[in-house]
Amino acid sequence: MDNSKIGHHISGQFNKELEDIRNKVLAMGGVVEQQIEYAIRSFTTNDTELAELVIKQDNQVDAMEMEIDLECTQILALRQPAAFDLRLLLTVLKIINELEIVGDLAERIAKMAIQVSENDSRIDQYYEIQHMAELVQEMLHGALDGFARLSIDEVSTIINQDDSVDREYASIVRQLITHMMEDPRNITRTLNALWSVRALERIGDHSCYICKHLIFMVKGEDVRHLSPKELEQKIKA
């Protein structure tokens, strides 16, 4: 699907409003992507200044969500859109909710980074966590890219990637538990790492949810609770 889909309104003003909302969602997504990037970097390098920045950025993300939410509500009230436009607006409301949650999760990682740095502690699994973070970042970026292009061509790939994330998550958790058992003095700091990888795993899930919202937007069908196989069929149909 190309962007001409939202360029068909007689009212040029309405076009402008929808375009404006899409740009704002992408801008919000950009800030959230940066939050994840910085949160992981602060966690792996003990950079508390960067972690503080992530926490500040969360206010910006919250404000962006409220602004977009209000604009969508106003357009729904004034323009009374139907068909694709209605789905676009309802999808935007859902996507910004997911992004806000992802921002909160990045903030949680940043807070853990600050706690870890206070204890001056090191976790051995930084390399693995870094790799899992990269996978998750790719997923979110792909999902936002799909929204930018109003395209669901890549959503299967992104949703399948979540299996790799889950496997890496399980492996890191096992390593961290072993770490705790070997030396109980590690428990508190290792729990911080555990909460952080848990947050990363959740970001992967929310990236999948964004993909599923995109399918609703493009196809008009709610696929949130389908099995991976059913989902594949819907996308191809």
Added chain:
Amino acid sequence: MDNSKIGHHISGQFNKELEDIRNKVLAMGGVVEQQIEYAIRSFTTNDTELAELVIKQDNQVDAMEMEIDLECTQILALRQPAAFDLRLLLTVLKIINELEIVGDLAERIAKMAIQVSENDSRIDQYYEIQHMAELVQEMLHGALDGFARLSIDEVSTIINQDDSVDREYASIVRQLITHMMEDPRNITRTLNALWSVRALERIGDHSCYICKHLIFMVKGEDVRHLSPKELEQKIKA
């Protein structure tokens, strides 16, 4: 506010549709409340059959969410509602999303209950967890009650209750960490308890989010990211 607010439409059919949606949200809330009840009971009594039931109920909750979501979308498309009706429908979309997440969290507790029972392990903090669960259940029940009565009279009380939940959560986590340190063989099973109380704490948060959605519905203002003090002023205004 009384229910006459949604009884003012010239179209009796539209009234019926809105009433129908509200009843379905409350029915969905009822199932989710039962899920929490059963999940906690299965966790504290090692009742795996009850835990399996919670997991099955999650499919029901997912189906209810999809049905209500579709009905809201159709009403938005066909009736093009404005003012309070529009806010009611947008609020329903948000509340069912919160309820679906709460259902997932209850399911997670049920899964932990099954794991704990397999290890035939006991956690000493059952009494504290039980008490925290009761608080959280009260919060969700109050939030759903506010939706049923289209009233925000109790939302301040519910949101303030979340502080007690957070305090109990922090206290239980401290106890569980001590427990792990004392005997590293406890780590795996204690982590299950840790994830479960974490899920309870999240249910408290989502009950607060429902309250904030109610304020939007009644007052028409987005209060999600206000401080508790600012929130209090908005509710009274």
